[in-house]
Amino acid sequence: MANFEPILLRNRGVTGSTSLKVYESRGGYRAVRKALKMTPDEVVEEVKKANLRGRGGAGFPAGMKWSFLPKDRTRTLLCVNADESEPPTFCNRVLMETDPHQLIEGTIIAAYATKSQIAYIYMRVEFHEQFHIVQRAIDEAYAAGYLGTKIFGTDYSLECYVHRGAGAYVCGEETGLIESLEGKRGWPRIKPPFPAVEGLFRRPTVVNNVETLSCVPHIIERGAAWFTGIGPPHSTGPKLFCISGPVKKPGCYESPMTISVRDLLEREDMGGGMLPGKRAKAVLPGGASMGIISANEFDMKMDFEDPRKFGLLGLGTAAAVVIDDSIDMRVVLRNMARFYGTESCGQCTQCREGTAWMHKMATRIAMGAGRVEDLDVMLQTARNMGMMPGLSICGLPDGATYPIETIIKKFRGELESAIRAQPAGRAKRVLSVLN
Amino acid sequence: MPKITIDNKEIECRAGVPVLQAALEAGWDVPHYCYHPGLSIVASCRLCLMEMMMPNPKTQELSWSPKLVPSCQTPVKDGLICRFGSDTVKHNQRVCMEFFLLNHPLDCPVCDQAGECYLQDYSYKFGNPTSRMVDQKLKNPKKDIGPRTLLYQDRCVMCSRCVRVTDEVSGTFELGIVNRGSRCEIDAFPGKPLDNPLQGNVVDVCPVGAMLDKDFLFKRRVWELRSTSSVCPKCATGCAIHVDHADNKVYRLKPRFNPKVNTWWMCDEGRFGFKYVHDKKRIVKPIVRRGMDHESPDWADVPDIVRFRFSELVKRDGAAKVAAVLSPFLSCEEAWLLCKFIRSLAPTAALVTGLIPYSGEDRKFPIGSNNGTTKFTILKEKCPNRRGIETILKAFGGTTLTFDEFCKKATTGEFSAAWITGGYPEPWVEKETAKIAEKIEFLVVQDIFENELCTGAGMIFPSCGWAEREGSFMNAAGVLQSFERAIAPPDGAKQDGQYLYDIAGYSGLYRATRIRELMSAEVPAMKELYVPPEMPAHAH
Numbered sequence: 001m002a003n004f005e006p007i008l009l010r011n012r013g014v015t016g017s018t019s020l021k022v023y024e025s026r027g028g029y030r031a032v033r034k035a036l037k038m039t040p041d042e043v044v045e046e047v048k049k050a051n052l053r054g055r056g057g058a059g060f061p062a063g064m065k066w067s068f069l070p071k072d073r074t075r076t077l078l079c080v081n082a083d084e085s086e087p088p089t090f091c092n093r094v095l096m097e098t099d100p101h102q103l104i105e106g107t108i109i110a111a112y113a114t115k116s117q118i119a120y121i122y123m124r125v126e127f128h129e130q131f132h133i134v135q136r137a138i139d140e141a142y143a144a145g146y147l148g149t150k151i152f153g154t155d156y157s158l159e160c161y162v163h164r165g166a167g168a169y170v171c172g173e174e175t176g177l178i179e180s181l182e183g184k185r186g187w188p189r190i191k192p193p194f195p196a197v198e199g200l201f202r203r204p205t206v207v208n209n210v211e212t213l214s215c216v217p218h219i220i221e222r223g224a225a226w227f228t229g230i231g232p233p234h235s236t237g238p239k240l241f242c243i244s245g246p247v248k249k250p251g252c253y254e255s256p257m258t259i260s261v262r263d264l265l266e267r268e269d270m271g272g273g274m275l276p277g278k279r280a281k282a283v284l285p286g287g288a289s290m291g292i293i294s295a296n297e298f299d300m301k302m303d304f305e306d307p308r309k310f311g312l313l314g315l316g317t318a319a320a321v322v323i324d325d326s327i328d329m330r331v332v333l334r335n336m337a338r339f340y341g342t343e344s345c346g347q348c349t350q351c352r353e354g355t356a357w358m359h360k361m362a363t364r365i366a367m368g369a370g371r372v373e374d375l376d377v378m379l380q381t382a383r384n385m386g387m388m389p390g391l392s393i394c395g396l397p398d399g400a401t402y403p404i405e406t407i408i409k410k411f412r413g414e415l416e417s418a419i420r421a422q423p424a425g426r427a428k429r430v431l432s433v434l435n
Numbered sequence: 436m437p438k439i440t441i442d443n444k445e446i447e448c449r450a451g452v453p454v455l456q457a458a459l460e461a462g463w464d465v466p467h468y469c470y471h472p473g474l475s476i477v478a479s480c481r482l483c484l485m486e487m488m489m490p491n492p493k494t495q496e497l498s499w500s501p502k503l504v505p506s507c508q509t510p511v512k513d514g515l516i517c518r519f520g521s522d523t524v525k526h527n528q529r530v531c532m533e534f535f536l537l538n539h540p541l542d543c544p545v546c547d548q549a550g551e552c553y554l555q556d557y558s559y560k561f562g563n564p565t566s567r568m569v570d571q572k573l574k575n576p577k578k579d580i581g582p583r584t585l586l587y588q589d590r591c592v593m594c595s596r597c598v599r600v601t602d603e604v605s606g607t608f609e610l611g612i613v614n615r616g617s618r619c620e621i622d623a624f625p626g627k628p629l630d631n632p633l634q635g636n637v638v639d640v641c642p643v644g645a646m647l648d649k650d651f652l653f654k655r656r657v658w659e660l661r662s663t664s665s666v667c668p669k670c671a672t673g674c675a676i677h678v679d680h681a682d683n684k685v686y687r688l689k690p691r692f693n694p695k696v697n698t699w700w701m702c703d704e705g706r707f708g709f710k711y712v713h714d715k716k717r718i719v720k721p722i723v724r725r726g727m728d729h730e731s732p733d734w735a736d737v738p739d740i741v742r743f744r745f746s747e748l749v750k751r752d753g754a755a756k757v758a759a760v761l762s763p764f765l766s767c768e769e770a771w772l773l774c775k776f777i778r779s780l781a782p783t784a785a786l787v788t789g790l791i792p793y794s795g796e797d798r799k800f801p802i803g804s805n806n807g808t809t810k811f812t813i814l815k816e817k818c819p820n821r822r823g824i825e826t827i828l829k830a831f832g833g834t835t836l837t838f839d840e841f842c843k844k845a846t847t848g849e850f851s852a853a854w855i856t857g858g859y860p861e862p863w864v865e866k867e868t869a870k871i872a873e874k875i876e877f878l879v880v881q882d883i884f885e886n887e888l889c890t891g892a893g894m895i896f897p898s899c900g901w902a903e904r905e906g907s908f909m910n911a912a913g914v915l916q917s918f919e920r921a922i923a924p925p926d927g928a929k930q931d932g933q934y935l936y937d938i939a940g941y942s943g944l945y946r947a948t949r950i951r952e953l954m955s956a957e958v959p960a961m962k963e964l965y966v967p968p969e970m971p972a973h974a975h
Contacts, residue, residue: 168615185611185612190476190477190478190505190508341616341617342615342616343615343616344615344616344617345615345616346593346612346614346615346616346617346618346619347477347479347593348479348480348481349479349480349481349482349531349534349535349592349593350481350530350531350534352534352593352616352617352619353534353535353537353538353617354534355616355617356537356538356573356616356617356618357534357537357568357570360570360571361570364570377567384526384530384533384534386503386527389501389502390502391481391484391502391503391527392481393478393479431569431570434569434570434571
């Protein structure tokens with residue numbers, strides 16, 4: 001597997017890879033021509049057969065999502081979720097930076113398959129340069145007749161717009177994204193109705209991740225059988241893995257979902273091992289929301305199924321953060337709690353109050369004024385906020401509680417001894433000042 | 436009527452309502468904040484979650500759902516099985532109550548809502564007695580959000596009902612939510628305070644003490660108030676209301692659910708329009724003029740005086756020279772008694788519909804709505820009972836006149852005796868109208884405030900505010916609603932119904948229900964008194 005030929009990232013490093021000319025010269029826009037000769041249902045069927053699971057985090061099969069659209073619909077809308085805001089994740093960013101036309105091609109095929117007339121690319125506002133790259137690519141595609149009315153000389157028309165978000169994590173949730181796209185506050189919607197039935201502007205809507213759509217042209221071009229041949233049966237196709245932290249070569253790497261966390265960390269063509277003098281203590285393997293694994297769990301496979309066996313929520317975005325042994329676990333705990341405390345949208349009670357409370361407790365613990373019972377309260381709060389299956393409108397509180405719970409469970413010894421090592425009576429003194 | 440099973444008990448419920456509403460109406464006490472039957476469903480407070488039987492997607496076998504489902508968002512369906520009594524559901528309720536109180540200042544002793552606060556009630560019923568929160572509480576600010584409303588954000592539970600009222604009922608969109616997470620705040624847009632004709636409803640729907648009515652603020656503890664069912668007299672819509680009063684004083688008006696009239700809402704004009712009842716300038720005693728003197732007779736002598744003067748003139752000038760002007764502020768019962776009295780003395784007496792006050796145009800809400808989507812209307816007709824008076828006059832038949840016709844005839848001296856009723860909260864007698872007093876030999880004026888007619892009146896009766904009377908009003912749409920007496924009339928005064936009852940020759944205590952019985956035998960339209968369905972206290 002060491003010499004796995006990159007598929008999604010095949011144009012990375014190629015000069016001018018963002019331009020239409022270079023993309024086409026390397027075989028681009030062949031798949032879309034092929035797809036437009038098929039019927040939309042055949043395209044859906046092919047993607048279904050490929051068992052392409054959503055790369056956004058939940059791993060829901062994309063073909064299945066498309067087939068939930070009502071049969072008698074008149075107008076369908078496609079949203080591309082480029083609001084990549086999961087803390088250590090940058091797969092979509094790399095894809096849009098290096099190969100925007102691959103995304104556009106995937107978008108056209110998906111739009112054709114779902115009979116959508118408009119595609120919206122919802123991009124997080126912090127992607128400044130990426131926005132210009134994608135916008136330039138869209139302009140090129142329009143000029144070439146690949147977007148707009150009667151594309152590629154067929155009767156099919158597709159408009160494509162890039163919409164930039166306003167900086168909220170929750171707008172990456174599909175109904176939060178839809179609300180935000182409608183110009184409203186990014187509050188996830190109550191379901192049912194599901195977006196496939198009533199989504200953006202009350203039309204049937206499909207929301208797919210950038211990486212998911214980037215896979216689509218390859219499935220169409222090379223067939224579902226080729227796609228399912230990559231990786232284990234439940235996690236087919238190539239996947240981008242991000243690694244950050246004190247490793248020699250942090251970055252984004254492509255591989256089938258057969259690698260383990262240790263591979264990602266140590267293989268020469270990936271992380272390349274830890275920096276000299278550093279020792280990995282823990283890894284957040286799937287973005288912040290999935291939870292943490294300790295050093296003795298590094299053999300966990302990075303696929304859609306294995307992480308659950310290690311108490312994690314799932315594969316998530318497959319973006320690993322390595323935490324070395326110089327980092328205090330109290331700080332990690334606090335950092336996780338802080339993120340969700342500020343990013344909870346404030347709609348559901350459990351999430352709104354629970355995340356803020358955990359943030360307060362974690363901050364106090366990190367300040368050196370924690371109490372051992374705070375850890376229990378945090379664990380209980382995490383559970384009370386509703387872990388899978390959740391109690392709230394969207395999955396954000398699930399994502400907020402998994403890191404907290406796994407950190408406390410797996411590193412309880414370290415946390416407790418740090419708390420016990422505090423000067424006597426410190427917690428009491430700090431609390432008396434606070435109240 | 437669908438049948439659903441809650442906690443192993445089968446109940447029948449109205450079709451098309453959420454399970455939560457059905458459960459509340461059937462007597463379950465399910466805590467909830469964000470749900471309001473008059474507003475859209477957001478399912479965000481997560482308090483009303485329940486367990487529901489669902490078919491397993493693979494085996495189609497029924498089993499309890501692994502996930503708790505919001506009962507406010509689940510419509511009732513025949514055969515639906517759910518439960519609120521399980522440990523999982525109760526645990527969630529306990530957990531939610533802990534979360535709601537985390538940053539709450541617990542300032543019930545100085546909070547206006549205390550006593551009718553859902554946060555208090557639910558904490559007692561479903562919450563924990565102690566808090567595990569040791570950290571500093573988040574102190575969200577107190578804000579002056581509009582000319583009539585204060586917002587204590589620290590007490591807010593973010594149910595967003597107030598925001599939805601401005602979005603969906605008034606259609607004015609003043610309120611919104613700013614910030615994220617636990618720093619979420621309700622706020623008005625800069626430079627656009629909460630100021631619309633329905634803004635008082637924002638305070639009503641607030642389940643906690645966050646939205647406060649400046650008019651009622653710190654006036655009275657709510658447990659000292661008594662609530663009386665009434666009908667708003669401010670316009671012909673005739674909203675069903677509660678009059679909240681203590682020590683013979685009205686403190687506030689609140690809307691009362693009536694699906695045919697106002698549903699859950701009322702306007703500010705009505706809500707704050709009760710102040711005239713406590714005006715010091717009111718007429719409180721009957722007054723008789725003898726030559727140049729005025730004196731106050733005993734109430735016991737009043738019927739004889741009136742009857743003597745009227746019959747004297749009828750004998751002299753004939754029955755057609757008598758008129759009675761029935762103000763649209765009279766209740767149907769009072770109007771019927773007056774007509775009865777006048778016609779018994781003078782069978783051909785003219786019966787006149789009193790002056791109908793108009794102001795501006797009808798206002799429909801939400802703003803910009805049309806007939807199908809209108810949720811609330813403030814009518815330009817600023818009186819509660821024109822339809823009722825007209826119905827009664829029609830039933831009596833004979834000479835019936837409009838107020839203008841009466842004035843015209845009166846100025847030419849066609850009437851020698853007349854009984855003019857008022858009761859308008861605002862001055863209503865114009866200069867031209869005042870002149871008729873000179874042309875009428877014996878004029879009885881029955882009004883709440885002294886007016887220009889009084890100088891020429893032979894007799895003046897104090898009229899009472901509607902909160903001091905009982906009776907019924909028929910609104911512009913023809914819905915007949917009864918209202919009860921909330922407070923006693925000021926010292927010296929009697930409620931209009933009582934002295935009209937005495938003068939009409941009945942004895943004993945005036946009771947509107949008794950008169951309604953007598954009246955409806957003669958006026959069939961008065962049979963159809965509409966009593967809105969009683970809603971459990973926490974069902975809205």
